[in-house]
Amino acid sequence: MLMQLNFLKEVVESIAGKPATDIVDLLVGKKDVNEFLIAKKLKLTINQTRNILYKLSEAGLVSSTRKKDKRKGWFIYFWTLDSVKSLELLEKKTREELEQLGHQLSNRKSKRFYICKTCNLEVGEETALLNQFICQECGQVYELSESDAIISEIDIKIKKLEKQLETISEEKNELLEKASKKRKRKSSRAAKKKKKAAGKKKSWKKTEKKKIKKKKQKKEKKRAAKKKNRKVKKRK
Numbered sequence: 001m002l003m004q005l006n007f008l009k010e011v012v013e014s015i016a017g018k019p020a021t022d023i024v025d026l027l028v029g030k031k032d033v034n035e036f037l038i039a040k041k042l043k044l045t046i047n048q049t050r051n052i053l054y055k056l057s058e059a060g061l062v063s064s065t066r067k068k069d070k071r072k073g074w075f076i077y078f079w080t081l082d083s084v085k086s087l088e089l090l091e092k093k094t095r096e097e098l099e100q101l102g103h104q105l106s107n108r109k110s111k112r113f114y115i116c117k118t119c120n121l122e123v124g125e126e127t128a129l130l131n132q133f134i135c136q137e138c139g140q141v142y143e144l145s146e147s148d149a150i151i152s153e154i155d156i157k158i159k160k161l162e163k164q165l166e167t168i169s170e171e172k173n174e175l176l177e178k179a180s181k182k183r184k185r186k187s188s189r190a191a192k193k194k195k196k197a198a199g200k201k202k203s204w205k206k207t208e209k210k211k212i213k214k215k216k217q218k219k220e221k222k223r224a225a226k227k228k229n230r231k232v233k234k235r236k
Helices: 002-016 018-027 035-042 046-058 083-110 125-130 148-235
Strands: 062-068 075-081 113-116 121-124
Touching: 002 018, 002 046, 002 083, 018 035, 018 046, 018 075, 035 046, 035 075, 046 062, 046 075, 083 148, 113 125, 121 125
Parallel strands: none
Antiparallel strands: 062 075, 113 121
C-alpha cells in the first residue's frame, strides 16, 4: 500500500502542486474530513486549501458534502478521497509507464546507440550517421554504446511495475466488490422496507374494508328495523 500511496502523491502533485501531496495522508482511509482541519494540518489558508481540493475534485480524486454552520451561517465542506477513482488513475498511469518502458526496451533490443564519453551524450544510429559519428558538442568520435545494462535496468522496472499493477488491480477489485455488496444490502433493506410498508397498507385496506362492511351492515339493519316498525304501526 505504501508504494501506491507514494505513487498517488506523485499524481496529486502533478495535478495540484507539491503542497497537495500531504492531503493524501489526511484523507486516505477516512471519510468527510473538515476542510478547516485540512487547512490547519497543511498550514495553509482555507482558500489555498479549497483551490487544491477543487483541482483534485475536477480530476475525480476527491468528493465533498457540505453542511451549513448554524452559528456562523456559512457552508463548510467535508472531503473524502475516492479510493476506487484513485486506484483507477494509478492503474492508468502505471499502464502508460509500462507502455513507454516497453517501447524503450524494444528500441534498445532492435537498434544501436552511440555515446560521446566526453559529454556523456547518447544518440541513435541515425543521428550518429548524420553527424558522421562526430559529437557536435566537443568534436570527439562517438563510440558504440553498450545496451545490456540499460536493457537489464528496463526489465527490472517493467517487472516492478507489473507487480504494482497487479496489486492495484486487486485492491481496486476488492473495493468494487465491497461497494457492490454494500449496494445489494442497501437494496435488500429498501426492498424489505417497501414490502413491509406494502403489507401494512394492505392490512390497513383490509381493516378499512371490514369497517365499511360493518357500517353498511349496521345501516341496513337499522333500515330494516325502521321498516318493520312502520309495518307494525300500520297494522295497529
